[in-house]
Amino acid sequence: MRFNRMLLSTTLVVVALVIQVTVLARLHLPGAVPDLMLLTVLALALVYGHVGGALIGFGAGLLADLAPPADHAAGRYALVLCLVGYLAGLMKPDSGQLRSATGPMAVVVAGAIGSTLLYAGVGALVGDTAAAQVGLGSLLFTATLYDLLLAPFVVPAIMALARRAENDPLADSGGGKTSDVSTGWLSAGTGLRIGSQRGSGLRMKSAKARVARAGRIKGVKRL
Template sequence: MRFNRMLLSTTLVVVALVVQVSVLARLHLPGAVPDLLLLTVLGLALVYGHVGGCLVGFGAGLLADLAPPADHAAGRYALVLCVIGYLAGLVKPESGQLRTATGPMAVVVGAAIGSTLLYAGVGALVGDTAARHVGLGGLLFSATLYDLLLAPFVVPAVMWLARRAENDPLAETGGASGKASDVASGWLSSGTGLRIGSQRGGFRMKASKARVARAGRIKGVKRL
């Protein structure tokens, strides 16, 4: 990943994690906690593609595993977000622009359900049965509802920032100036060529007129 991608992804992931842990987790909403980190990974994956989404998801999940108050094994959420980021990156629009909101909303619903099921499944493999006591159905419904409510405010903003970071103003300026200089040099060279050509043509015309006049004078002398 390029430096601007890494810098933006790290900043957005850290901000999302801080807001989720310090604000959203303390709202004590029924069911699941709104997953701002998941929505951030989805927005970046829809711009960077499956490889970038996989890397961002793994880094974001690992950071969430290590951030307090983590109560699960390290690497569990990293695996979940790695898979979700990879799958979300596969539906990245080829043009880079979203024409409708139906696609991203479907991605958010699938990611909310898939991440909850995958997290519960990995937990069951390591002996964590908390999902059974809380109720998997309620977790799925609340996670999907909360993520859908947050998605219109988070995913488009993250995608806009990611696309903005992809455009390097220095590169664009350099490219534009390079093209402008090429065009300018082309105009100058063509203009110079025309001037030189016109001068040469003028010299040729003058020389031919001089020859004709000289020939006329010679012929006139011979006639005389």
């Protein structure tokens, strides 16, 4: 990924993690916790594609695994967000523009359900039965509900920032160079036209000189 993508993704993930740990986790809502990290990964994956989504998801998940007060095995959430980011990136439209909010909201629902199931499944493999004690059905419902309520305030803003980062000044300067090249071609064409006009002007001057010379000759003969 390019430097601007890495910088923007890292900044957004860190901010999302700080808000997740300091604010959302302290709300003590029933069931699951609103997953701002998941929404950030989904939004970036819809702009950057499946490769970028997988890389961002892995980095975000690993950061969440290592950040206190994490109480699960390191790498567990990294695996979940890596898979979710990859699958969400496959939903990126070819044109890069989403025509309606239905697609992102469907991705959010699928991401919330998929990440919860994957997290509970990986936890069952390593002996973590917290999801079974709370109730998987309750976790799925509350996770989907909270993420859907939070998504309209997060996903469009992150996608807009990511698209704006794609049109960075470096890219604009590159485009400026392209336009300068085309302008150069236009200037070259204008130069050719000016050259032809100069040539015709020279021919007209030589014709006038011949006419004037002929007039002088005729005048001499009249004398």
